[in-house]
Amino acid sequence: MAAHNKSRVVLVTGAARGIGKGIALRLAADGHDVAVNDIDANSDQLKAVADEIAGLGRRSAVAVADVSDPDAVQHMVDTVATELGRLDVMVANAGIAQVKPLLEVTPEEFDELMSINLRGVYLCYNAAAKQMIKQGDGGKIIGAASIVGYRPFPLLAHYSASKWAVRGLTQAAAMEWAQYGITVNAYCPGIVGTAMWDHIDEKLAEHEGLRKGAAIDKYSELIHLGRVSVPEDVASFVSYLASSDSDYMTGQSVMIDGGIQFS
Numbered sequence: 001m002a003a004h005n006k007s008r009v010v011l012v013t014g015a016a017r018g019i020g021k022g023i024a025l026r027l028a029a030d031g032h033d034v035a036v037n038d039i040d041a042n043s044d045q046l047k048a049v050a051d052e053i054a055g056l057g058r059r060s061a062v063a064v065a066d067v068s069d070p071d072a073v074q075h076m077v078d079t080v081a082t083e084l085g086r087l088d089v090m091v092a093n094a095g096i097a098q099v100k101p102l103l104e105v106t107p108e109e110f111d112e113l114m115s116i117n118l119r120g121v122y123l124c125y126n127a128a129a130k131q132m133i134k135q136g137d138g139g140k141i142i143g144a145a146s147i148v149g150y151r152p153f154p155l156l157a158h159y160s161a162s163k164w165a166v167r168g169l170t171q172a173a174a175m176e177w178a179q180y181g182i183t184v185n186a187y188c189p190g191i192v193g194t195a196m197w198d199h200i201d202e203k204l205a206e207h208e209g210l211r212k213g214a215a216i217d218k219y220s221e222l223i224h225l226g227r228v229s230v231p232e233d234v235a236s237f238v239s240y241l242a243s244s245d246s247d248y249m250t251g252q253s254v255m256i257d258g259g260i261q262f263s
């Protein structure tokens with residue numbers, strides 16, 4: 001590791017699989033100690049990720065918590081600070097998708113999605129910032145937005161709105177916490193081949209009368225670089241956001257989408 005990229009203590013939420021797992025393993029390979037979070041239902045997969053981190057020679061901790069629960073989020077951050085000594089980088093990655101025409105989205109579904117994708121990010125940002133302010137030497141807070149936080153996809157209205165809100169929260173937090181040496185940025189993936197896109201593909205196919213796999217094929221035609229993304233594409237960018245190389249960047253939500261959306 002280059003001298004200016006010191007080893008940090010990182011926490012990644014939603015890290016049992018997909019993009020979160022990719023980020024956790026990349027940051028461990030970068031030389032950081034990485035705590036991982038997910039919900040109870042995925043705790044076996046989560047422990048396997050922690051074992052992989054240990055296999056890379058880094059310390060890890062497992063913090064099972066629902067990011068929409070304020071007490072659980074506070075306990076998660078306290079656990080990481082106790083087990084790994086501090087918290088330098090928070091990656092608020094956990095999220096869910098629901099695919100429906102806006103006219104059919106119920107208030108309960110709207111609240112459920114926002115409780116994880118927006119409230120969960122707000123809770124993780126705040127708990128991490130308080131811990132970093134207590135430590136007194138800054139930190140890096142990183143959130144999961146999406147290209148649909150710039151331009152919604154059809155049938156992903158409230159999901160898109162949640163990611164749009166993450167961009168706003170990221171800008172506001174960056175303004176308020178710069179005085180503490182904390183930078184706040186977000187990544188905006190495009191179409192990443194994870195369980196989330198398997199679900200989106202299945203639901204889009206139902207709504208649009210397509211065969212399984214046809215929706216992801218259709219949306220993939222938008223990708224100028226010509227292939228669906230993998231978690232490692234996103235993790236490479238998060239590696240930069242977690243490193244000292246990004247010290248002069250804050251409040252940004254950056255597209256890492258193979259060239260779908262051009263701002």
Ligand SMILES: NC(=O)C1=CN([C@@H]2O[C@H](COP(=O)(O)OP(=O)(O)OC[C@H]3O[C@@H](n4cnc5c(N)ncnc54)[C@H](O)[C@@H]3O)[C@@H](O)[C@H]2O)C=CC1
Pocket residue numbers: 013014015016017018019020037038039042065066067068093094095096116120144145146147188189190191192193194195196197
């Ligand atoms: N897959 C894609 O194409 C894109 C994904 N994103 C965002 O990237 C992030 C990761 O997405 P994927 O890895 O694709 O999804 P995924 O569904 O494969 O993984 C998400 C993980 O978050 C966990 N999670 C869900 N609710 C949680 C909660 N309340 N508390 C703690 N953990 C929870 C899940 O158990 C799962 O392990 C999400 O925020 C998603 O919205 C953004 C743009 C594109």
Ligand SMILES: CC(=O)C(C)=O
Pocket residue numbers: 097146147148189190191192196200
């Ligand atoms: C899941 C998601 O955010 C996209 C853009 O597909």
